[in-house]
Amino acid sequence: MKTAAKIYVAGHRGMVGSALVRRLGQAGYGNILVRTRAELDLLSQVATEEFLKQEKPDFIFIAAAKVGGIQANNSFRADFIYQNLMIEANLIHGAWLAGVKRLCFLGSSCIYPRDCPQPIKEDYLLTGPLEQTNEPYAIAKIAGIKLCESYNRQHGTQYFSAMPTNLYGPNDNYDLANSHVLPALIRKAHEAKQRGDKELVVWGSGTPRREFLYVDDLADACVFLMERGVGDGIYNIGVGEDVTIRELAETVMSVVGFTGRIVFDSTKPDGTPRKLLDVSRMRGMGWQAKIPLREGVALAYRDFIAHHGG
Ligand code: GFB
Numbered sequence: 149m150k151t152a153a154k155i156y157v158a159g160h161r162g163m164v165g166s167a168l169v170r171r172l173g174q175a176g177y178g179n180i181l182v183r184t185r186a187e188l189d190l191l192s193q194v195a196t197e198e199f200l201k202q203e204k205p206d207f208i209f210i211a212a213a214k215v216g217g218i219q220a221n222n223s224f225r226a227d228f229i230y231q232n233l234m235i236e237a238n239l240i241h242g243a244w245l246a247g248v249k250r251l252c253f254l255g256s257s258c259i260y261p262r263d264c265p266q267p268i269k270e271d272y273l274l275t276g277p278l279e280q281t282n283e284p285y286a287i288a289k290i291a292g293i294k295l296c297e298s299y300n301r302q303h304g305t306q307y308f309s310a311m312p313t314n315l316y317g318p319n320d321n322y323d324l325a326n327s328h329v330l331p332a333l334i335r336k337a338h339e340a341k342q343r344g345d346k347e348l349v350v351w352g353s354g355t356p357r358r359e360f361l362y363v364d365d366l367a368d369a370c371v372f373l374m375e376r377g378v379g380d381g382i383y384n385i386g387v388g389e390d391v392t393i394r395e396l397a398e399t400v401m402s403v404v405g406f407t408g409r410i411v412f413d414s415t416k417p418d419g420t421p422r423k424l425l426d427v428s429r430m431r432g433m434g435w436q437a438k439i440p441l442r443e444g445v446a447l448a449y450r451d452f453i454a455h456h457g458g
Pocket residue numbers: 216217218219221256257258281282285286313314315324326327328329330332333349350351352353356358393416417418419420
């Protein structure tokens with residue numbers, strides 16, 4: 149990628165897109181193309197194709213998506229499958245029509261079968277049934293991977309897919325009902341501390357295991373892959389270790405300084421029992437995550453205080 153290249157980051161206001169814009173800026177790329185939702189509706193095929201044909205970016209990162217935690221995925225199943233299918237189909241097909249050669253599609257670790265062996269290798273895709281709570285989202289993201297693969301085969305494009313594990317960091321969603329676990333626990337622990345509560349409510353049993361990647365590490369990995377010129381395939385992006393939800397809650401409590409006890413709400417779903425990515429493909433290429441969990445949680449807490457706290 150030349151520093152003068154025109155790079156379109158779809159979804160630049162979201163957690164992943166904003167991290168990509170930060171990373172590209174740090175790396176000296178000065179021609180970054182962005183559009184707000186009001187300026188460009190990615191659910192509209194006509195508007196998206198028109199925009200791409202006019203702008204003809206050299207590179208595209210697809211960070212635009214309908215995302216949320218376990219409860220949002222489970223409740224708004226139609227929104228998750230429909231919006232993600234439309235956004236990725238419009239952007240990938242539109243990119244090809246506009247002659248865009250290189251594109252990075254962002255997926256998610258929930259595309260892999262629910263009960264597949266751990267750590268999860270890229271090759272396990274489509275080898276078994278998916279987790280039910282986020283099946284519509286996972287199906288949409290699998291379609292995105294297959295779109296990239298199919299356009300590469302039929303049209304000779306160079307579109308690859310990055311598969312991040314559970315992400316967190318600046319610009320995360322802290323809505324208690326719809327967010328992911330890490331931002332939810334940061335907010336809950338902070339508010340519990342402020343109120344002087346004795347308990348912190350954690351959904352499910354606390355036994356599921358999850359891997360957490362700071363979003364700036366993901367952005368670094370995506371830019372690394374684009375700069376390396378990978379033109380096809382799936383790349384797991386993770387840290388290579390996981391923790392239980394109970395351990396995560398303890399880390400968050402210690403960073404926030406909340407000293408009460410944890411209470412588990414068994415009316416809420418656990419989701420998939422474990423989701424740890426095998427990151428040897430990226431390690432083999434010389435890339436590794438840099439920000440350890442505790443440090444990342446401290447950075448995320450600082451961001452939460454700056455934007456939502458008091
Ligand atoms: O992060 P999370 O919502 O999504 O939940 P998934 C992870 C685990 O944390 C589950 C537990 O076992 C939750 O029950 N948990 C405990 C909580 N307390 C809370 C809380 O206050 N809020 C939330 N949200 N969870 C998502 C998928 O799965 O992961 C998406 O639904 C996507 O499709 C994303 O792939 C990365 O890790 O279960």
